[in-house]
Amino acid sequence: MxxxxxxxxxxxxxxxxxxxxxxxxxxxxxxxxxxxxxxxxxxxxxxxxxxxxxxxxxxxxxxxxxxxxxxxxxxxxxxxxxxxxxxxxxxxxxxxxxxxxxxxxxxxxxxxxxxxxxxxxxxxxxxxxxxxxxxxxxxxxxxxxxxxxxxxxxxxxxxxxxxxxxxxxxxxxxxxxxxTADDFALSHPGGSLGKRLLLRLEDVMHSGDRLPTIHYRALIKDALVEMTQKGLGMTAITDDDGRLLGLFTDGDLRRILDEQVNLHHDYIESVMTKHPVVAKRQMLAAEALKLMEDKSINGLIIVNDDNEPVGAMNMHDILKAGVL
Missing domain, CATH: 3.40.50.10490 (Glucose-6-phosphate isomerase like protein; domain 1)
Known part of the structure; x- marks a missing residue:
């Protein structure tokens, strides 16, 4: 034996x-x-x-x-x-x-x-x-x-x-x-492999009425209302022409609570994160996932060529779509 x-x-x-x-x-x-x-x-x-x-x-x-x-x-x-x-x-x-x-x-x-x-x-x-x-x-x-x-x-x-x-x-x-990888994806549309290769941000992002945006001269409390209604834990901050100026997130809210900030009187521009990480709608969801992991962030604003917000998504959206 x-x-x-x-x-x-x-x-x-x-x-x-x-x-x-x-x-x-x-x-x-x-x-x-x-x-x-x-x-x-x-x-x-x-x-x-x-x-x-x-x-x-x-x-x-x-x-x-x-x-x-x-x-x-x-x-x-x-x-x-x-x-x-x-x-x-x-x-x-x-x-x-x-x-x-x-x-x-x-x-x-x-x-x-x-x-x-x-x-x-x-x-x-x-x-x-x-x-x-x-x-x-x-x-x-x-x-x-x-x-x-x-x-x-x-x-x-x-x-x-x-x-x-x-x-x-x-x-x-x-x-x-x-x-190419895109050619490979066409013959592998099923399962997580296909999703990693085919899914783009435009397929998972929140857009239109679901996109959280607010004017830079809005009050902080109004930004919180926008974030709560849209449910993404963040909102894009735009200028008079609708271009992206900054971002405000749940993390920013926790940060300012320790500071002398008046939610009912201070403008959102005073506490927003300037020059946030952004992405384009054609980016692969898998690439966006890596970008967020590298930058230690939980969400992204998607902008067009004129730097206007056209969508928003968070880590949960990508994981829910099956991109692992």
Whole structure:
């Protein structure tokens, strides 16, 4: 019966073997790799990823990564391909066929049809002399020194190497396309990731009648009424032309209570914070969150190009929107 020490040692051995498999991939970032990337970059159709068994599971992830980083792609199971799904493949597509041995029967069975359709074929295998390698227009080698499985049977290092090589292609293509965070956001609109990438201040700010503003010659008590009615814990202070002069917050109120200030007779301009931190409505909510954290503030006034307040928001608005 193995003990805890043996379990940890076995796990460490697996990590060392798979790390070596990844390091070995540097040998295969060659002209064939560059040609494969160029073919996918120039592809006017889609990249169709095909693989069986564990290679198929990895292939599905590679297709998903390509699709989410600017290279239209999807996975086709070779068994289903033989029963109708090859109808999704066209001559404009690039087929990325994955087989560690390069001899997987289900994958090789559809190669003649792929050739007849006229699709470009990129093979990915651990054997440069395999049937798949010979049939391919371009072949990417993913050979590993050894599997992490002590029996040398279960795909372990080989699937890890395949996955990493797929990531290498996807990221190389992402950079070649000039793919941006905004582009990435368009394919990830759901959940907190999409909100971090897509949500802008104009989507969460309080504007119009909900925007707390008051004239600089208003009394402090009137500013407190405005803050209470709008419920943001602050109010913008504006000049005669409606431009921002300052800000008054709950924190400022606590500060002035210790001073000789008359709430009913003193003007708000005498206690406001001049030159407050502001933002533009196009700023990402995630950027605004970092700005507030860096400046140790809980709210922002959003201004236009003429320095006129057009919105206001606080930390709660961003957190409520799911931007974490």
């Amino acid at each position: 193995p003990n805890a020490k043996q379990f940890k040692q076995l796990a460490a051995n697996v990590i060392d073997i798979e790390k070596q498999a990844i390091e070995n991939l540097h040998n295969y970032i060659d002209d064939e790799f560059a040609k494969a990337c160029q073919l996918m970059f120039d592809c006017s159709g889609r990249v169709i990823v095909i693989g069986m068994g564990k290679s198929g599971h990895v292939g599905g992830k590679i297709a998903a990564t390509l699709a989410s980083t600017g290279t239209p792609a999807f996975f086709v199971h070779p068994g289903e391909a033989s029963h109708g799904d090859l109808g999704m493949v066209t001559s404009s597509d690039v087929v990325l066929a994955i087989s560690n041995s390069g001899e997987t029967a289900e994958v090789l069975a559809i190669m003649p049809v792929i050739k007849r359709i006229g699709s470009t074929l990129i093979g990915m295998s651990g054997n440069t002399n395999s049937t798949l390698a010979k049939l391919s227009d371009v072949h990417i080698c993913i050979a590993v020194p050894q599997e992490a499985c002590p029996l040398g049977l279960a795909p372990t290092s080989s699937t890890t190497a395949t996955l990493v090589m797929g990531d290498a292609m996807a990221v190389a293509l992402l950079n070649a396309r000039g793919f």
